[in-house]
Amino acid sequence: GIQVEQSPPDLILQEGANSTLRCNFSDSVNNLQWFHQNPWGQLINLFYIPSGTKQNGRLSATTVATERYSLLYISSSQTTDSGVYFCAVGSGGGADGLTFGKGTHLIIQP
C-alpha cells in the first residue's frame, strides 16, 4: 500500500512564527487531505488538495502530485494552532479509505 511520511515529527515554535510541514507519499493519489486533530480528538479538515495550491486565511497548502509531496504552511502562528497535523492520502476514488501519516506534533508557545 501507499506509504506516507510526514516531517518534522515534532515542532516547537514561538507565537508569531511561520512553519512548513511536509508530507511525502510513495505512489500516485487522487485524494490528499490535511487535518488538524484537536485535544478532544476531533479531526478538522484543513484542505482537500490532491494537486495545486489552496489558501485559507493564515494556512495554505501545495501539492506537487508529480513529485509526490505536499506542504502545509502556517503563518503568524497562534497558540490555538497547537496540536497534531495529519496528512492522509487515498487512491481508490473514495472506495478505499485513507492512509494517514504519523503526524506532526506542533506546539506554539506564547
Added chain:
Amino acid sequence: GAVVSQHPSWVICKSGTSVKIECRSLDFQATTMFWYRQFPKQSLMLMATSNEGSKATYEQGVEKDKFLINHASLTLSTLTVTSAHPEDSSFYICSVHPRAVGGYTFGSGTRLTVV
C-alpha cells in the same frame, strides 16, 4: 458539506462486555463508511470498510469476529466491539466520502476505555 454524527463520544466498559458505536451520515446517503482506530499518541489506521447491505471488508490484522460491523441502511453503520479487553481501549472514528464535496468527512470519534 456532509455531516457525520458519531455516538457515544466516550464510553467506559468492563472487560468482557460488548460496546456498540454508531455512525450516522446526516445529510448524505453513504453506501460505504470507513472505520478507523487510533491508539494513544499514534496515527489513525483504517480498520474496516462498511458496505450497505453486504459484509464489511477488514484490513489485515483486524479480527472480524471481534469488531462486528453492520451497515443496514444508507445512513447508519455500527461497530460493535465484542468481549472488550483493555487492549481494545482506543479512539474509534468513522468516515464517509461524499463525492460532491471532495475528500472524506469524519465523525467526532468515540473514546473507548475498557477497565
